[in-house]
Amino acid sequence: MPQPSASLESPIRAALSTVDDPEINRPITELGMVESVTVSEAGVVAVRVLLTVSGCPMKDKLTRDVTAAVSRVDGVTGVQVELGVMSDAQRTELRTKLRGDAPANEIPFAQPGSRTRVYAVASGKGGVGKSSVTVNIAAALAAKGLSVGVVDADIYGFSVPRMLGVTGKPTQVDQMIMPPSAHDVKVISIGMFTPGNTAVVWRGPMLHRALQQFLADVFWGDLDVLLMDLPPGTGDIAISVAQLVPAAELLVVTTPQLAAREVAERAGSIALQTHQQIVGVVENMSWLDMPDGSRMELFGSGGGQAVADSLAASTGTRVPLLGQIPIDQTVREGGDSGAPVVLTAPDSPAAQALNAVAETLAARSRSLVGRSLGLTPSR
Template sequence: MLTQQKIIHALKDVEDPELHKSVVELNMVRDVHIEGTHVSLTIVLTIQGCPLKAKIKQDVETAIQALGATAVTLQFGSMTDEERKQLTASLKKENTTSEGMPTMLREDSGVTFIAVTSGKGGVGKSTVTINLAAALARQGKRVGIVDADIYGYSIPTMMKITEKPTMIDQMAVPVTKEGVKVMSMGFFSKDNQPVMWRGPMLNKWIRNFLVNTHWGDLDYLLLDLPPGTGDVAIDVAAMIPQAKEIIVTTPHNAASHVASRAGVMARHTKHEILGVVENMAFYETSDGERNYLFGKDGGSALAGALATEVIAQIPFAQPEENTGSSVYDEDSVVGEAFTHLAEDIIHIN
């Protein structure tokens, strides 16, 4: 026999697909009525026009039908402004300690922070970030990316992300692509307009990405830092002292020489250097011959200077033609290289 108690209990397993919390816990279930085997109810969404409303509808209907209901009439409403404020306050309370520090920055949070940096632009730092993140996600890890290159944001374009984060009052829900949660200045800049800010505003936005974003539970948060040793790199070093760093370079001696400065800064801020990733290391022809278009051994020279090791050599390859995305298929040569890198990082940590 169907009862309201049984229905509420069944719906505890239905999650809001963005917040990853039960629709019951979020108080989204309202006005449950039962007439024989016909159930009617209202689901109150966090915002009007919720992009994943169809997913919620399917999951609610499936859960109730599993109890024996032959018909489910589902209506949607939306939270009031006051309810959204209360929800935002609750989420923010989860995200911050009593001192206002982001909860994920506590030593016992279980989150491993990896800052991906380089000495100069154009070496493929963002490519390394998104492909490492995707590879970690394929290994079953919960992964997020902060596109901390505020001036040169590129992650949404490279991952072919067209939607925007959902905003619940002042709390952002990151966009998920390739199993990775993503936040970027690119979501908030209209028509590719340049960002013209000085240091204090940069610090504010990096902090916003940590505090006012509902990341949920993460195993890894990758930060795609701007090249060099400027304000953002300094702020991240101060804000996340436990972060580990990957230094990206090409094999070219000039690139590796400049990248050594980023490594020296990592040592100065006491960030552990996980190693060097040598991107665009070689081009492999169909017969297996390797052509070193940017020279050789730049990564090894950088690793030697920083007393670390080369943890990956990523070959040249075309982006996935069918998608236009810069995330490589896991079965491709480049994808396999990032799979090995992800496995090594998981083993290290």
């Protein structure tokens, strides 16, 4: 015998509270997205859900999730989901609920109370696999249950969306940008705002503004780790990162090659001028495992340790070599297909080395640079 319609409304709303908005990752009931719930005498439920924007790319998933959650309630014989759109006032209320009274241009990761660990992945020259290291570490950290975001700060040579398999586009909700995600990693890149494979031709001030928007206007939520894939060298973006997020720590990527080693040392030495901490060095393309079990060191050897030692000496701090990543064809294949090797082939030597680096970064506590220690002077 079907339950009275009035008695079903409470368990239905409880079921709806288990449905998260796919972009914001909070319950739709908490976000004010459930406008109405009606139940017919026959047990058919009609739910009206308000989308943040009319072109919400996740509306189909939201419809499926609402239907599945309500269908599991005893006594429900059918579910009808109607989609509406929030008004300007409702979107403003939503923004206030998410961001509070924080100024529109405030960068949450630069605030003293931020618990997000920010790693700026840098290299002296291009072609050392910096972006491959970034996306695989991000995917590995997310697979461990951490909340992870990636800023593709390589404005001219953006590649992170392809490497992570991100196909969605950001949506804007009242001056907030909702980043798309893949493999449970939130991503923002200038490539999401340019048509096709259009080149970005900008000078320094525009680069700084773009990076500031990526950090301040994007709604990242409560991240455990934010990775920033920097362009190679010591140009405008590297300086802007130090200004906008003083607590960001440098992760230097190099190869064993002498030429790469020398420029990697220059990239890491920027920490002396910006007063940033260097979390460590990753040596990529360290060797090629041969069928007979031997190793072919195509680019020489010892480059990563040499960079770590040089940076430790110049900064007067401990700079460890966090890992050596062997040459592996599956890393390249994963980057082309948008499936990081740490997820598709976790037992491969490259994936194991990358996972070890991710383990080290996950275990670290947040840097104290730029943070208030809550100390007061005493007599």
